[in-house]
Amino acid sequence: MALKGRVTDTADILSAEEEAQLSERLARYEQRTSHQMVVATVPALNDVRVDNFGTCLGNRWGIGRKDQDDGIVILVAPNDRQMHIATGSGMEKTLTDDKALAVIHQMTPHFKGGDYAVGFSTGIDAIAVQTGDTP
Amino acid sequence: MTYRSARWMILPVAAMSLSACGINSVPTKEEAAKAKWANVEAAYQRRADLIPNLVETAKGAAKIEQSTLEGVIQARASATQVKLSTDDLDDPAKVQAFQQAQGNVSGALGRLLATVEAYPDLKSQGRFADLMTQLEGTENRINVSVQDYNAAVQDYNTTIRTFPDIIGAKIVHGAQPMTPYKAITPNANVAPKVDFGQ
Numbered sequence A: 001m002a003l004k005g006r007v008t009d010t011a012d013i014l015s016a017e018e019e020a021q022l023s024e025r026l027a028r029y030e031q032r033t034s035h036q037m038v039v040a041t042v043p044a045l046n047d048v049r050v051d052n053f054g055t056c057l058g059n060r061w062g063i064g065r066k067d068q069d070d071g072i073v074i075l076v077a078p079n080d081r082q083m084h085i086a087t088g089s090g091m092e093k094t095l096t097d098d099k100a101l102a103v104i105h106q107m108t109p110h111f112k113g114g115d116y117a118v119g120f121s122t123g124i125d126a127i128a129v130q131t132g133d134t135p
Numbered sequence B: 001m002t003y004r005s006a007r008w009m010i011l012p013v014a015a016m017s018l019s020a021c022g023i024n025s026v027p028t029k030e031e032a033a034k035a036k037w038a039n040v041e042a043a044y045q046r047r048a049d050l051i052p053n054l055v056e057t058a059k060g061a062a063k064i065e066q067s068t069l070e071g072v073i074q075a076r077a078s079a080t081q082v083k084l085s086t087d088d089l090d091d092p093a094k095v096q097a098f099q100q101a102q103g104n105v106s107g108a109l110g111r112l113l114a115t116v117e118a119y120p121d122l123k124s125q126g127r128f129a130d131l132m133t134q135l136e137g138t139e140n141r142i143n144v145s146v147q148d149y150n151a152a153v154q155d156y157n158t159t160i161r162t163f164p165d166i167i168g169a170k171i172v173h174g175a176q177p178m179t180p181y182k183a184i185t186p187n188a189n190v191a192p193k194v195d196f197g198q
Helices: A016-033 A050-061 A095-110 A116-130 B002-019 B027-062 B066-081 B092-115 B120-125 B126-161 B165-173
Strands: A006-008 A037-041 A072-078 A081-086
Touching: A006 A016, A016 A037, A016 A072, A016 A116, A037 A095, A037 A116, A050 A072, A050 A081, A072 A116, A072 B165, A081 A095, A095 A116, A095 B126, B027 B066, B027 B092, B027 B120, B027 B126, B027 B165, B066 B092, B092 B126, B126 B165
Parallel strands: A006 A037, A037 A072
Antiparallel strands: A072 A081
């Protein structure tokens, strides 16, 4: 699975316009905080645990600054109906797993309604607030 | 004159064959694997740091058998004693001892989590639920770091066993194969899955 940019929508659940908007938001986030956050969607997890998948993607793609390991990957598998927010080791004390889970709980209602773009931007804003950016 | 130029010819050839037989690739890959091991250790350390809080919270909120709680504390305490330096990664016995010690912690944690299942109040209590989420995240980090480490070990082991790097590995570095790691994680399925289906 190749990194396509700040938004890698392999499951094809976002329109080009939505992708552009989210990418722009994520670029702004990095500009303000120096942290790097990306969105990824996959058509199938193929029995890989979603958390495992997300962390592996972040490592393989090298999200975040190398010396800080402060990357964030929001991974959604719409067909498996699962998602995970993976954090680099330099980020896990700021965006702890329980805070990440709270963010997920804010996102999933939108996903249930099929509104993926709103779900993502809600999540990105919530993470931004937790990690030193404004919405 | 002919003798002189012939001698100059040897140098580039020697340099070329050095780079081709694992003089450089062997230590680089070894360092890569060792660096990955540091991540494994860090993930286990993170789990060790979480345990006292988890046990305290469980103790305060539910009548969980003392032996179950002590089992976790003791397994953690003895695992902290078992250190594995990166130089010992080629010693299967030492790797296994570390694996065993961490496996005991996983087992004890698994028993605690199974017990906690009987206390829905505790499970949903904010502080405890947060710690459980962090524990789950830590188990994930352990799994991923172990996979990364094993991949690096495999890469290194393949290199030192394959011609021509085997020459550099055997003669220059005395390279020993490193030991892959088998992690045992507690009741991975007990951990709540984030499902936005229903």
